[in-house]
Amino acid sequence: MPLDNAVQKREMIDRAWGEMWDLEAGAIANADENRMVGHYWLRNPALAPTVEIRRDIEQSLPDVKAFATEIHNGHIQGASGPFRNIVLIGIGGSALGTQFVSHALGHPSRDKMAIHFLDSTDPDGFDRVFVKLEPCFGQTLCIVISKSGGTKEARNGMVETEAYQRQGFSFAKHSVAVTSDGSELHKIAIFEKWIRTFPMWDWIGGRTSVLSAVGLLPARLRGFDVDGMLEGAQARRRNSPIHRVAVEHRHLDRSNLCYRKLTATLTSPHFNLRYRCRT
Numbered sequence: 692m693p694l695d696n697a698v699q700k701r702e703m704i705d706r707a708w709g710e711m712w713d714l715e716a717g718a719i720a721n722a723d724e725n726r727m728v729g730h731y732w733l734r735n736p737a738l739a740p741t742v743e744i745r746r747d748i749e750q751s752l753p754d755v756k757a758f759a760t761e762i763h764n765g766h767i768q769g770a771s772g773p774f775r776n777i778v779l780i781g782i783g784g785s786a787l788g789t790q791f792v793s794h795a796l797g798h799p800s801r802d803k804m805a806i807h808f809l810d811s812t813d814p815d816g817f818d819r820v821f822v823k824l825e826p827c828f829g830q831t832l833c834i835v836i837s838k839s840g841g842t843k844e845a846r847n848g849m850v851e852t853e854a855y856q857r858q859g860f861s862f863a864k865h866s867v868a869v870t871s872d873g874s875e876l877h878k879i880a881i882f883e884k885w886i887r888t889f890p891m892w893d894w895i896g897g898r899t900s901v902l903s904a905v906g907l908l909p910a911r912l913r914g915f916d917v918d919g920m921l922e923g924a925q926a927r928r929r930n931s932p933i934h935r936v937a938v939e940h941r942h943l944d945r946s947n948l949c950y951r952k953l954t955a956t957l958t959s960p961h962f963n964l965r966y967r968c969r970t
Contacts, residue, residue, distance in 0.1 A: 716740055729892075730899035734924035744894075751890060751904055752917065758867075758887060759911040762832065763803055767886060770860045771829025777806040778820065779909055780848035781836035784897025785869075786810040788906045796915050803914035804832070809848040817851045828858050832912070833866040836905055838891045840874025869904050 714720055715738060720728040732739040732748060739745035758767075765773045779786055786808050793806055807820045824831050833852060837845040855862045868880040868888045880888050889904035900906060902924055907917045 727894040728896070729894040730896065730902070733902040734921055747890065747892065752907065754889065755904055755907050755911050755917065762912060769830045769832065769865050771827070774830055774832040775804060776824060776827060776831040777804050777909055777912055778809060778824065778831055778833045778852070779806060779836065780809045780833065780845055782810055782842055782844035784900055785836040785845070785905060787898070788901025789909045792901065792906060792910050792915065793913070797913060801914065804912050806909060806913060809851065812844050812847050821854050828855055829860055831865060833862070834869065834909060835866060835876060836869045837876050838871050838893070838897065840870045840876030869908060
């Protein structure tokens with residue numbers, strides 16, 4: 692490779708890695724909303740750019756586990772007894788991660804609670820869920836997930852669960868919210884005295900929220916090993932070819948001639964990265 696070409700590629704690689712490290716360090720990624728993108732901090736809170744964010748992440752997990760324990764041991768119950776079912780109301784990323792985890796780890800003979808999803812605005816789909824749960828509404832916990840708290844699809848799901856009221860059950864006393872602090876949903880949950888609220892921070896997108904309370908809460912309620920999920924995510928991160936190359940690149944002696952002969956090949960969409968340094 693001609694030296695000029697290698698130097699040009701070096702500059703491009705430098706810029707790409709630099710931008711990646713800046714994002715992980717808390718740089719603003721969403722300029723329109725002035726937000727960071729920090730879902731990678733969920734699997735390793737030590738990477739969080741501030742003490743406050745790290746503390747919030749670290750506190751969320753024991754809160755989720757303690758709440759699930761109270762549900763499992765019957766300290767928190769529904770109108771008809773201990774909670775046996777979950778209805779998750781959320782659209783897009785608020786539900787997809789939990790659906791994936793449920794299919795991957797769930798089994799009817801092992802799960803502590805069964806889960807059902809209201810993840811669309813299809814009335815027939817709602818009815819199919821409600822028919823299954825009609826005999827046991829009083830033992831069904833509802834988890835409403837919306838970061839903004841104003842998502843219309845989630846709101847429609849809440850309205851449709853008036854089936855609770857039709858059977859004389861209080862929706863508020865069977866419901867938990869996962870949302871941003873101060874959102875419309877958060878205000879409703881506080882005003883109506885829902886069982887509990889859990890945080891969904893503005894630096895997490897729905898599609899990347901499964902390792903926050905969005906995914907960990909339903910996972911733990913079903914009896915899944917959430918510590919193992921987080922440990923697995925950290926291990927996958929450490930063993931990722933891209934991450935290993937990034938670390939090597941970050942610490943590479945840039946005065947070394949070897950660096951000038953670096954070649955990298957990114958193969959989309961799987962991002963298999965081959966790193967070769969010829970002397």
